[in-house]
Amino acid sequence: MLDAVTGAFSFTGHAIAARLLDDGRQVVTLVRRRPVVDPFHDRIRVAETSLDDLPALTAELQGVDTLYNTHWIRFERGDVTFELAIARTLRLIEAARRAEVRRLVHISVVNASESAPTDYFIAKARLEDRVRESGLSHAIVRPTLTYGEGDILVNNLCWVLRRFPAFGVPGDGRYRLQPVHVDDVATIAVRAGNRGDDLETDAAGPDILTFDEFVRLLAKSIGRRVWLVHMPPMLSLGASRMLGLLVRDLLLTSHEVTELTASLLVSNGPPAGTTRLADWAAAHAGQLGRDYHSELDRHFR
Numbered sequence: 001m002l003d004a005v006t007g008a009f010s011f012t013g014h015a016i017a018a019r020l021l022d023d024g025r026q027v028v029t030l031v032r033r034r035p036v037v038d039p040f041h042d043r044i045r046v047a048e049t050s051l052d053d054l055p056a057l058t059a060e061l062q063g064v065d066t067l068y069n070t071h072w073i074r075f076e077r078g079d080v081t082f083e084l085a086i087a088r089t090l091r092l093i094e095a096a097r098r099a100e101v102r103r104l105v106h107i108s109v110v111n112a113s114e115s116a117p118t119d120y121f122i123a124k125a126r127l128e129d130r131v132r133e134s135g136l137s138h139a140i141v142r143p144t145l146t147y148g149e150g151d152i153l154v155n156n157l158c159w160v161l162r163r164f165p166a167f168g169v170p171g172d173g174r175y176r177l178q179p180v181h182v183d184d185v186a187t188i189a190v191r192a193g194n195r196g197d198d199l200e201t202d203a204a205g206p207d208i209l210t211f212d213e214f215v216r217l218l219a220k221s222i223g224r225r226v227w228l229v230h231m232p233p234m235l236s237l238g239a240s241r242m243l244g245l246l247v248r249d250l251l252l253t254s255h256e257v258t259e260l261t262a263s264l265l266v267s268n269g270p271p272a273g274t275t276r277l278a279d280w281a282a283a284h285a286g287q288l289g290r291d292y293h294s295e296l297d298r299h300f301r
């Protein structure tokens with residue numbers, strides 16, 4: 001059985017491709033460019049295809065059983081907008097329809113809604129509607145904050161914790177989040193891919209923490225004492241922008257601050273993920289935050 005995954009050299013796509021290989025499936029990945037070092041050692045077929053090229057996408061999806069779509073952007077930059085990400089995803093869905101792919105598993109985000117307070121969550125909700133209308137057998141998987149090896153947000157938070165004695169918390173730090181491990185997201189996605197009915201499911205981890213608890217847990221895991229400084233969200237955003245100048249990246253966006261402080265990264269359903277953040281962080285304490293992971297280098301430059 002052949003499945004397709006977008007971005008198998010990126011974060012969630014990598015975990016889904018690895019999970020499919022473990023299950024004995026064949027995998028083709030649609031990517032913008034091949035990495036210098038192939039982490040899969042030629043075990044997956046790499047299709048270097050632009051999501052702007054409908055005929056090429058349709059050709060690459062011939063014979064595919066399930067398409068796992070992870071394509072999205074973390075923030076808008078220059079010509080790369082949420083509208084463009086939607087248009088590209090719709091082209092991918094059209095290609096899947098033309099190639100008669102059996103099933104689409106679409107990765108969205110928890111609490112995506114037209115009435116959400118940020119463009120990111122609104123755009124995700126619009127795309128979910130288009131998936132529902134696609135006519136394809138589909139599953140929509142909605143992760144909370146996703147962490148794991150190769151992530152950006154949790155790693156970079158630890159990078160800050162390793163270098164500074166104080167951490168600027170946006171607002172009162174009492175808002176909640178429910179992080180999920182990327183391998184749990186992959187398991188939930190592949191389980192959804194194996195089914196035949198249209199379904200929508202959150203992918204959330206077993207623990208709900210306040211943001212303060214989350215930062216303290218990570219600091220403790222990497223053996224750092226941290227002084228949490230609560231500040232107006234705009235001030236913490238300003239501080240992260242200054243730090244961004246140093247590393248030539250965007251550490252945190254205003255939409256992420258809004259989503260965090262509104263406790264949007266919490267599921268309303270029972271958690272399907274089983275990995276506990278504390279266990280994972282303890283097991284990876286040696287590497288967490290040692291190097292900075294740049295969003296701009298990874299996806300925009």
Ligand SMILES: NC(=O)c1ccc[n+]([C@@H]2O[C@H](COP(=O)([O-])OP(=O)(O)OC[C@H]3O[C@@H](n4cnc5c(N)ncnc54)[C@H](OP(=O)(O)O)[C@@H]3O)[C@@H](O)[C@H]2O)c1
Binds near residue numbers: 008010031072073144
């Ligand atoms: N990470 C989280 O905490 C989190 C939480 C909730 C939901 N999600 C959702 O999970 C899905 C995957 O997220 P992820 O964090 O694993 O994403 P990711 O690693 O940043 O990338 C996912 C995919 O989007 C493509 N992409 C990223 N930036 C791009 C850009 N600037 N231009 C063109 N293509 C770009 C990547 O292509 P290349 O591989 O070719 O670069 C890759 O195929 C997304 O739908 C996201 O909304 C993520």
